[in-house]
Amino acid sequence: MLDELLALGDRVVARAKPGEQIEAIVVNETDTEVRVFDGDVESFTSATSQGIGIRVINNQRQGFAWAGSLDPDVIDSTLSEARDNATFGSVDPDLDLAEPDGVPMAELDLYDESVNTFETDAKIALALELEAMTNGRDPRVMLVESVDFADSVGHAAVVSTKGIRMGDRDSGSYVTATVIAGGEDETQVGFGYSVHRDPRQLDLDYASQMAVERSTRLLGAIKPPTERLTVVLDPMVTAQFLGIIGSTLSGEALLKGRSLFADRLGDTVAAATITLVDDPTNPKAFTASEADGEGLATRRNVLIDQGRLNMFVHNSYTGRRLDAASTGNAIRGYSSTPGVGTIALSLVPGERAQADIIAGIDNGVLIQGVSGLHSGVNPISGDFSTGADGLRIRNGELAEPLREFTIGSTLQRMLLDVIEVGGDIEWLPSSAAGLSLAVGDITLSGA
Amino acid sequence: MIDQALLEKTLTTATGRGGEFAEIFVEDRQSSGALLDDDRIEELTSGRSRGAGIRVLVGDSTGFAHTADLSESGLLIAAKAAADAARDGNGGVTTVDLSKQTVSSPSPIAIYPASVAKQRKVELLNLANDAARGVGDAISQVSVGYGDVRRRIQIANSDGLLTGDDQVKTRFSVSCVANGDAGMQTGRESVGHTMGFELFDQYDVTDIARKAAERALTKLLARPAPSGTVTTVIGKGGGGVLFHEACGHGLEADHVAKQSTVFAGRVGELVASPLVTLIDDGTMAHEWGAFAIDDEGRPAQRNVLIEDGVLIDFMWDELRARAEGRASSGNGRRQSYKHLPMVRMTNTYIANGETDPGDIIADTDSGIFVAQLGGGQVNTVNGDFVFGMTEAYLIEDGKITEPIREGNLIGNGPEVLTSIDALGNDFEMGSPGTCGKDGQGVAVGDGTPTLRVPALTVGGTAA
Structure with a gap:
């Protein structure tokens, strides 16, 4: 499959006219998804998707076109559209495709053959087993709203007139369970999952337990009074915040005057315990990858080093504009030009488990989940306020559940107000890993 | 899009393992977009996506498969995959006869965006950029986006329904950053309707731009929200x-x-x-x-x-x-x-x-x-x-x-x-x-x- 995609990319690139630069990204993805409900299959989806994106740079102008098909006639018209679009872009002497930079590709084992041999019946059986296990786990479980199994195999190739010729493939599978707990008067919902490149390694018990615990422990939740206090962010919540902090460190935000950390390079922007790393070469990361969206090798980048702002991430264009090199952070699908952003973020973990961190807090809140984070954060000003639920921390122990409140601060203050980084790193199914994070002086708004 | 005989054959294949209901949804989507940011027309983009999704119902179970291959063989492979996914039912083999139904659109299109010169779209972006920047020196960054999509769909099912729609949407948005003593603030305004390029007969892009810029400026003076x-x-x-x-x-x-x-x-x-x-x-x-x-x-x-x-x-x-x-x-x-x-x-x-x-x-x-x-x-x-x-x-x-x-x-x-x-x-x-x-x-x-x-x-x- 990879050879076919590369060959297709070669054929498109070979059609470049003198003075014209062409880059093609070609992808193929196969997915299956099983959803079960009430002991039966609710839906079964199987599908193969293909697509191509073509970028043309000519006379210092750029154009782009994409198509969700690899039919030869479609590819022809996509190339023509990209060429035509290039005649309308602004002239920009910095426009160019990525040059090979000699950084060697990490050899990551991101593809597990077993995805191809795992039979349909086994997928269904796995989902049914997870549903049954979750149903019987706790008498307070009212309904297992949905249980999904999904797997995918992806192949991608990037080929360009600059001599870039990269192909990679990966596989993945996951199960999820969504549980409603409670009864007549009150219901709470909880979500659990397990992810693995090999479906045989999925941990159903872990997924089931997570969904049940996260729904049942919120039963009886009350609305807390407004106050300022210390919060402990659950790993899943920390991961969401890291993603937003990562977006403020993109070369594009910097270039266009939209980063709240512009002019802060070398400054202390976070507590000394904070070391923020973007490392797609770590195979434990869900979004690990060998190459970025322009076909350059990914690499380990330290963004914040012991509280000090160390670097921004770049693709080849933002690097060129800002006298830096690409850091291997071009991100894209086949339907867009390369953007720039972090790929696989994590904090360097501390020492202690969540329970030990909580034991040292007299009055605080464990934030189990946040909602509306993206609408509640302004990544340009740094202001944020997000809906949340969780559990009161009183005298070092978890106490009553809380709901219908918000937590707010600014991203800048929050980074400086970090009290402790947990040792409980979790490689979540997201572009950032999670761990427990204790943050002081957060405004909790409730009654 | 797909001719009636092939749709009937596809549905017959889809119900071949006893499905009680089968449906084919065919879609051809063409989109175009243009983006101005940082005073530059960064890119014009064109996109095309075309394919069919086939589902089969057996009892409470749904089998679903989709394909970008709209040839007879492509559709029949997908139909069979959907039928297999739903597993054996007791509906028996169904022969499907389609009868065409036409529903008139509540949103007739006057000017198909694909018929409008790209240069005209670029001009709108520049007009909006100039208008937003003209609102005040504190406006430090402006991003303007234009997008249109034409989505043609065709639906046929084993109840005999055959119908379709042609849906066109056009949108325009402006985002501004204002820089003040207390940091940066943002303002955004967007319009979008199920219509063609006549959107711009109803809206003046410079008004949209000024609204976004004024929102950002207003927020520079804003104080923290109460709790x-x-x-x-x-x-x-x-x-x-x-x-x-x-x-x-x-x-x-x-x-x-x-x-x-x-x-x-x-x-x-x-x-x-x-x-x-x-x-x-x-x-x-x-x-x-x-x-x-x-x-x-x-x-x-x-x-x-x-x-x-x-x-x-x-x-x-x-x-x-x-x-x-x-x-x-x-x-x-x-x-x-x-x-x-x-x-x-x-x-x-x-x-x-x-x-x-x-x-x-x-x-x-x-x-x-x-x-x-x-x-x-x-x-x-x-x-x-x-x-x-x-x-x-x-x-x-x-x-x-x-x-x-x-x-x-x-x-x-x-x-x-x-x-x-x-x-x-x-x-x-x-x-x-x-x-x-x-x-x-x-x-x-x-x-x-x-x-x-x-x-x-x-x-x-x-x-």
Whole structure:
């Protein structure tokens, strides 16, 4: 499959006219998804998707076109559209495709053959087993709203007139369970999952337990009074915040005057315990990858080093504009030009488990989940306020559940107000890993 | 798109293993976009996506397969995969005869965007950029986006239905950054309608740009939002998204079937303030969530969900309606041919009230006035919601005073519905939106008149 995609990319690139630069990204993805409900299959989806994106740079102008098909006639018209679009872009002497930079590709084992041999019946059986296990786990479980199994195999190739010729493939599978707990008067919902490149390694018990615990422990939740206090962010919540902090460190935000950390390079922007790393070469990361969206090798980048702002991430264009090199952070699908952003973020973990961190807090809140984070954060000003639920921390122990409140601060203050980084790193199914994070002086708004 | 004989053959194959119902959804989507940022036309983009999704129902199970290969062999392979996925049923072999039904669109297109020179689109971006930057020196960055999409769909099913639609949408948005002593603030304005390039006969892009720039400038002067429970007046248009999230999702029949919504089993009961009539209407001409037929081939409908506070009905797709032995309400939608349809909203709004909006403000001693809400999220199981405020002001002594910075509004949908104590007579639709559910995004519209909620929690950063 990879050879076919590369060959297709070669054929498109070979059609470049003198003075014209062409880059093609070609992808193929196969997915299956099983959803079960009430002991039966609710839906079964199987599908193969293909697509191509073509970028043309000519006379210092750029154009782009994409198509969700690899039919030869479609590819022809996509190339023509990209060429035509290039005649309308602004002239920009910095426009160019990525040059090979000699950084060697990490050899990551991101593809597990077993995805191809795992039979349909086994997928269904796995989902049914997870549903049954979750149903019987706790008498307070009212309904297992949905249980999904999904797997995918992806192949991608990037080929360009600059001599870039990269192909990679990966596989993945996951199960999820969504549980409603409670009864007549009150219901709470909880979500659990397990992810693995090999479906045989999925941990159903872990997924089931997570969904049940996260729904049942919120039963009886009350609305807390407004106050300022210390919060402990659950790993899943920390991961969401890291993603937003990562977006403020993109070369594009910097270039266009939209980063709240512009002019802060070398400054202390976070507590000394904070070391923020973007490392797609770590195979434990869900979004690990060998190459970025322009076909350059990914690499380990330290963004914040012991509280000090160390670097921004770049693709080849933002690097060129800002006298830096690409850091291997071009991100894209086949339907867009390369953007720039972090790929696989994590904090360097501390020492202690969540329970030990909580034991040292007299009055605080464990934030189990946040909602509306993206609408509640302004990544340009740094202001944020997000809906949340969780559990009161009183005298070092978890106490009553809380709901219908918000937590707010600014991203800048929050980074400086970090009290402790947990040792409980979790490689979540997201572009950032999670761990427990204790943050002081957060405004909790409730009654 | 696909000829009738091949559609019939595909459906016959799809029901070949005993499926009770089979459907093919064919889609050809062409889009174009243009982006200006940092004073430069960064790119023009063209996209094309074409394919078919085939589903087969056997009992409570659905088999689904999709393909980008619209040849006879491609369609038959997908049909067989969908039939296999649904596994053996007892429906017996079905021969399908299709009869064509035509539904006229509520949103006729005057100027197809593909017929407009790209240079004209580029000119609009430049006009908007200049207008936004002209509003004040504090405007430090401007981004302008143009986009259009033409989506042609064809739907055939084993009940004999054959129908189609041609849906065109055009949108334009401007985002500005303003730089002041206290840091950066942003302002955004967007318009979008189910129409062609005639959108720009109705809207002047320089007005859109100035609105975005002025929003950013206003926020430079804003003080941190208060924290705690406050009386909240929500302005016309800008607050419809709250009812989409806080109530609309809970009225979708798939949630009802699983009893995972607070509204399950409450038809005929008073679930809202008697001031509230909530409607979902896919027939609203040229609105963002409008269409002639939904993605299951059912004509769009105007559905009254709540009337004078009483719950009248839920929204239905084909699957849920079949299970209940009733008709779909025209709410079966999907993001693309790669997705299964689900119960989705179209244009959801609170119908007009009778009070002068000025009187609602004057009658409020202290609180906040929210002119524009941003995105939000709801827990449909218990109705808890959260929304970003993108433009809001303090109300002091019955007057709108200072602007406040961004913050979130949180509350509980059913509680908000019952507590609305004033409803204005100034109904307006809001900005075009994309509603996400189960990983699928579809275009939706929403609207409200000015209204007041006596107690909502504002999560600001001021202690």
